[in-house]
Amino acid sequence: MPIYEYNCSSCGAEFEALVRSDTTPECPTCHSTELAKKLSVFATTGASAAAAAALPGPCGSCGHPDGPGACGFS
Numbered sequence: 001m002p003i004y005e006y007n008c009s010s011c012g013a014e015f016e017a018l019v020r021s022d023t024t025p026e027c028p029t030c031h032s033t034e035l036a037k038k039l040s041v042f043a044t045t046g047a048s049a050a051a052a053a054a055l056p057g058p059c060g061s062c063g064h065p066d067g068p069g070a071c072g073f074s
């Protein structure tokens with residue numbers, strides 16, 4: 001699912017929005033639809049993935065949210 005990054009032309013807020021083809025995104029702050037599209041990425045790539053990688057990730061084998069080893073079956 002594509003994620004588009006927008007800069008609100010009305011209040012200057014920056015945000016990301018999942019955009020379906022039949023919907024128009026709006027600013028979450030002021031609800032303006034006067035938006036400048038900055039770039040597009042996919043949910044599994046780009047800045048969002050990089051940000052996620054900087055945090056302790058879920059366990060790679062079981063998906064436990066406390067991170068690798070948290071599931072404790074070693």
Ligand SMILES: [Zn+2]
Nearest residue numbers: 008011027030
């Ligand atoms: Zn706005």
